Amino acid sequence: MGLIARHLEANGIATVVLTSSIAITSAVNPPRAAYLDYPLGHTAGPPDGPRVQEQIVALALSQLRRNSPGSMLRLPFHWDDNDDWKDRVMREGDDRTARHDAPQYQHADDAAAADPACPTCIWT
Amino acid sequence: MTQSTRQPPVDHIARTQALYAGLGYPDYAWVREAQPPPIVRLRRPLRELTLGLVGSGGVYRHGQVAFHHADDTSLRRVPVDTPGSALRATHFAYDLSAARRDSNVVLPLRGLRSLVSRGAIGRLAEDALTFMGGIYSARRVRERVAPAVLNELRRMEVDAALLVPV
Numbered sequence: 605m606g607l608i609a610r611h612l613e614a615n616g617i618a619t620v621v622l623t624s625s626i627a628i629t630s631a632v633n634p635p636r637a638a639y640l641d642y643p644l645g646h647t648a649g650p651p652d653g654p655r656v657q658e659q660i661v662a663l664a665l666s667q668l669r670r671n672s673p674g675s676m677l678r679l680p681f682h683w684d685d686n687d688d689w690k691d692r693v694m695r696e697g698d699d700r701t702a703r704h705d706a707p708q709y710q711h712a713d714d715a716a717a718a719d720p721a722c723p724t725c726i727w728t
Numbered sequence: 729m730t731q732s733t734r735q736p737p738v739d740h741i742a743r744t745q746a747l748y749a750g751l752g753y754p755d756y757a758w759v760r761e762a763q764p765p766p767i768v769r770l771r772r773p774l775r776e777l778t779l780g781l782v783g784s785g786g787v788y789r790h791g792q793v794a795f796h797h798a799d800d801t802s803l804r805r806v807p808v809d810t811p812g813s814a815l816r817a818t819h820f821a822y823d824l825s826a827a828r829r830d831s832n833v834v835l836p837l838r839g840l841r842s843l844v845s846r847g848a849i850g851r852l853a854e855d856a857l858t859f860m861g862g863i864y865s866a867r868r869v870r871e872r873v874a875p876a877v878l879n880e881l882r883r884m885e886v887d888a889a890l891l892v893p894v
Contacts, residue, residue: 605784605893607759607866611874614766617780617881618888627741629893631758635765641737644822647785647892648836651826658839661890662848665774668888673767687735694743698751701820703862705798710816710828714790722793724855726803726880728872 606632620667622647622660626676637676638664642683643693649681656681759866771887772850780853780886781808782877784861785827785834785894786819794818795860801872803880805855808837821862822894834894853884861893 606629609619613635620636623629624647629637640647640660649657660679667677683689709715741758748755770777786795788804795802797820806815817827817834827834835856843849857880863869881889 605782605861605891606761607869608782608874608877609891610761610765611870612878612881612889613768615878616768617878617886618768618770619891620888621891621893623893625740626737627739628758631741631760633761633763633765634891635767639737644740645785645824645894646826646833647894648833648839651830651833654832654838654842657832657836658842661836661839662843665779665843665849665890668770668774671767671769673764682734686733688733690735690738693738694740694747698747698753699823701797703797703799703820705796707794707796708818708820709794710818710824714794714816717791718793719791720793724789724805725793726805726857726876728801728803728876 606634609634618668620664622664630676633674635673636667636670638667638679639676640679640681642681643689774849775847776850777887778851778853778885779840779849780881780884780889781835781837781840781856781892782889783835783856783858783892785817785858785892786860787815787817787827787831787835787858790814790816797860797862799863799865799868800860801863801868802859803873803876804858805880806835806858807855808841808852810837812838819860819862819894834892836892840890853881853886855880855884
């Protein structure tokens, strides 16, 4: 996403990347970032936590006012009372699933409901 | 009271390198950008601007073709007023359980709508843009995804964008 942020910014659109990985985001060096110290898969907050989610996006957007290239704001939220979850990240094997090249629907009935012409899909 | 124990941020690049080395996989070629990033100033304050939302968590809407998982570079337009009950998530590389319970964890539409209703943001672009971010080719991201995102955000006349990777 950092590559996209740089492309947008080079073309006049201000950006902020909300991220849960300082390492990955720093490597691609986007114009502005806000870091949430959560497990991957919760970049914008905890599930069913609308209040915290809103605070997170509001703080992330406040970064748009900063104009020092590559700035990263650390958001003041923690996933849990302790950080023990970090001990397990990517240390229990490869949990990625196979990379199939056919559409991967969440529900079987999504496949039945899908319009193959998909006017709101953008094929690149 | 128990003492809370905090650790430094997880270094996902180092963890991936260790995991792949242990499994005998070749090292993953992470993109590294040495040049400082470009920066543009906001043209207007947050409370007056049009904000775009771009998410790479693989969210699609019921009725749309889902993403595939083999370097899919296509995008979906997701109207920002889409109810959560019509949103789905698909991806091969992260735990989808939270995103499938509440898609706002990777595509924060509810929080952004609330900020608009409270006057903190001017307005949202009519569609969020989504894709499946597990694309193992920086060239494809640069040549296919980034120009398409720019084109869509320009069409919707956005001033600024919130980008949410997973």
